[in-house]
Amino acid sequence: MELTEPGLRVKNAEKMQQSKRASGEEMRPAVSVIMPVYNGEKYIAQAVQSVYAQNIPLELIVIDDGSVDGTREALIPWENRPDFVYIKNERNLGAAGSRNRGVSVAKGRYVAFLDADDWWEEGKLAAQLAALEMTGDVICSTGRDLMNPDGTFTGKYISG
Numbered sequence: 001m002e003l004t005e006p007g008l009r010v011k012n013a014e015k016m017q018q019s020k021r022a023s024g025e026e027m028r029p030a031v032s033v034i035m036p037v038y039n040g041e042k043y044i045a046q047a048v049q050s051v052y053a054q055n056i057p058l059e060l061i062v063i064d065d066g067s068v069d070g071t072r073e074a075l076i077p078w079e080n081r082p083d084f085v086y087i088k089n090e091r092n093l094g095a096a097g098s099r100n101r102g103v104s105v106a107k108g109r110y111v112a113f114l115d116a117d118d119w120w121e122e123g124k125l126a127a128q129l130a131a132l133e134m135t136g137d138v139i140c141s142t143g144r145d146l147m148n149p150d151g152t153f154t155g156k157y158i159s160g
Contacts, residue, residue, distance in 0.1 A: 029059040029083065031125055032108030036063045036098035040116035041070040048078055050119035056126050059107060062116075063098040064088040071116075 033051050037044055044062075051060050060078070064071060066089055078084045085105065089098060095115075103111055110132065112125060128140045145153050 027057065029057050029108040030129055031056060031058045031110045031112050032102070032106030033058055033060045033112050033114055033125075034063065034099050034102035034106065035060060035114050035116055036065060036095045036102070037067060037071055037116035038065040038092075038095075039067045039069045039071060041067070041074050043117040044071060044074050045077075046119050047114060047116050048075065050121075051114060052078075053122045054120065054125040055122070056129060058125065059083045059085060061085040061087065061102040061105060063102045065094065065098045066092045 031054075035044075035047060035051070040047075048060065048062075051058070060081075060083060062075060062085065064086065072086075072088075075084075075086060079086065087101065087105070089101065093101065099113060110129070112128075114120065132138070132140050145156075148154055
């Protein structure tokens, strides 16, 4: 199902959360965002900013798979947020192992994956959350534009 009104999607997600607060339901994150990273110092700040620009209740779980660059230091601006979790693997688990470790500590109703060198447009998760709530589905995917290392678009698109 495609929803085309970005403002409506955000408002629907916000109304859903307000309704849950009013009913006394436990407030847990709607989405746990799992971000595996290995030597992601160059891109991770943009990825994290895009997560917190989603404007829905979420938690961000960064799983550091043994970075030896300045990845940890790049995350300092968010380390005191209650919705930020940083875990450093004692040994290299790879991307899949790191994602699985993140899922094991996730508290959200849904799980979303974002690599440390990618980022989301504002409202992406709200749109997906609204679609999931509207349809009752439990899985949702989106397409993506591929970019060059300098941030320019390649003209290639992968559909969800």
